[in-house]
Amino acid sequence: MKTERTALLIAAVTAFFISGAANAADVRVTPEDGAEALIEALILAEEGDTIALGVGRFELDDGLSLDAxxxxxxxxxxxxxILSFKGQAGGGEGLLVTSDRVVLEDFAVEDxxxxxxxxxxxxxxxxxxxxVEWTNGPDPENGAYGIYPVSSRNVLVEGVTVRGASDAGIxxxxxxxxxxxxxxxEFNVAGIEIENSFRADVYGNVATRNTGGILIFDLPxxxxxxxxDIRVFDNDVFDNDTANFAPEGNIVGIVPRGxxxxxxxxRNVHVFGNRLAGNATTHVLVAAYPNAYEDEDYMFxxxxxxxxxxxxxxGGGDxxxxxxxxxxxxxxxxxxxIVWDGVTRIPEWLSWTARENRIFIDEAADTTFANLRMITQLVLPFDVSPYRNISTHRGALDEPAPVVLPQDERS
Structure with a gap:
């Protein structure tokens, strides 16, 4: 009886997996099939499907979406x-994904x-x-973001190139x-931006010819x-020399060229092992949020x-x-x-600051540094000269653990 039950269980499990495999499909769509075929493939997609896009240019006049x-x-x-949206009349983006465990790879999205x-x-x-590229180059009429995951978990961006975003490329x-x-x-306002996010590793990237290379922001x-818990390491950040072309009112509009x-x-941001050169304003800036806000929970x-x-x-020459x-x-x-604006909260600037909240710099002796000694976005009237202080605090802050993603472990 036990053997019979085991055999039935094995048969049921096998049938389940065969059924799941049967439901999964490999769908191929080519530009010759037309935009409607691609739209239909995305609408009808089911879990486990692979949609293969053929060589050539898909001409699209509306946004695409995937929710499977x-x-x-x-x-x-x-x-x-290439998915070309040069004639796009509707939709807030080229491709919108609102589902889980999705892989997007080996294609381009333009204009x-x-x-x-x-x-x-x-x-x-x-x-x-x-x-992802706007082929007309830097222009305030371009879309704001190239690669744009928001309110998401376990995000992997690798081997991606973005040009021409009027806010942030990635x-x-x-x-x-x-x-x-x-x-x-390259050629974005912000090359790579991590905003209001928890636990991020940004490494092995190239950020060049943007207004600003890599931004780590928190906004109200x-x-x-x-x-x-952000680590920014082993990146090449150089020659960021594109004039700021963000539309008026965007927070990245404050980022100076270079x-x-x-x-x-x-909080708890570690910047190390990067190579910086040719950035005309400064290589590294640590700053408070500069604008007025009404948000009791925000720490500026x-x-x-x-x-x-x-x-x-x-760098820093222009x-x-x-x-x-x-x-x-x-x-x-x-x-x-390296420049730190020195902004702290009142009355904290008069008192001792806990170690985990301090700014630490440990660089080679010939690295130049300025603390502007500002408070609440105003220069202290009795001292506008920078305070030069290159400290040695190896191990001053506990480095966040490396980010581990489920999709990375499976690959």
Whole structure:
């Protein structure tokens, strides 16, 4: 009897997996099939499906969406399979994903009316070997974001190239457990931006020819606040020299041309092992949120920032914009390699600050540094000169654990 029950159980399990495999499908769509075939494939997609996109250019006049879990959307290469939205009349983005365990890889998205590829509320979302580009170059009329996961978990961005975004090329916002690696961002306002997010590793990337290379921000009046545990390491951040072309009113409009890495109002951020050169305003800026706000839960100052073991080339020779000119007015030219605005909360600036909330810098002796000694966004009237202080605090802050993603472990 026991043997019979075991045999029945094995048969039932086998039937279940055969049925699941039968439901999964490999669907192939080519540009010759037309835009409607691609739209239909995404609408009818079911869990486990792979949608293979053929070589060529898909001409699309409306946004695409995918809401099925466990789907792979794969092209023949970022320069071989192109989703062109040059004639897009509707939709807020080129492709919107609202499902879990989705892999997007090996295709390009060009000239979307709004954002390039957006994922909202997704868990285990992978962007791999993609290209998102506005082919007319930097323009305030371009979409805000290239790769744009928001309110998501377990986000992997790798091997991606983004050009021309009027806000951020690669942007991860209000999300948790993030890896951005091996990607390239150029000719955007912000190359790579991690905003209001928890636990992120940003490494092995190239950020060049943007207004600012890599931004780690925390902003008020958003559902998820208190960004923390961010590691920015082993990146090449150089020659960020594109004039700021953000539409009026965008917070990235404050970023001066020539910013390398900027940390604003975030907590436990570690910046190390990066190579920075040719950034005309400054290589690294640590700053408080500069605008007025009405949000009782928001903390506007950075806490627990550790900058160490980076390599600095020439930079700071041509600061621009309101922020750049303010810094240069206090430090002179060239602007130091690392600048901290020194903003702290009143009355905290009069008292002792806990170790985990301090700003630590441990760089080579020839690295230049300025503390502007500002409070509540105002320069102290009795001391506008920078305070030079390169400290040695190896191990000053506990480094966040490496981010581990489920999709990474399975691959």
């Amino acid at each position: 879990d466990g789907v792979v959307l794969r092209g023949a290469g970022a320069d071989a399979t 979307t009316k709004g954002d390039g590829i957006k994922a909202k509320g997704s868990d285990e979302i992978t962007f791999r070997d993609l290209r 942007y991860v916002g209000q999300s948790q457990n993030i890896i951005v690696r091996g990607s390239r961002a 009046n958003l559902p998820q606040q208190g960004g923390h 910013m390398g890495i900027m940390v604003m109002a975030n 100052v950075p806490r627990g920032v550790y900058i160490h073991s980076n390599a600095y080339g020439e 600061p621009t914009g309101e922020v750049g000119e303010l810094i240069a007015g206090l430090t002179g030219k060239p602007v130091p390699d």
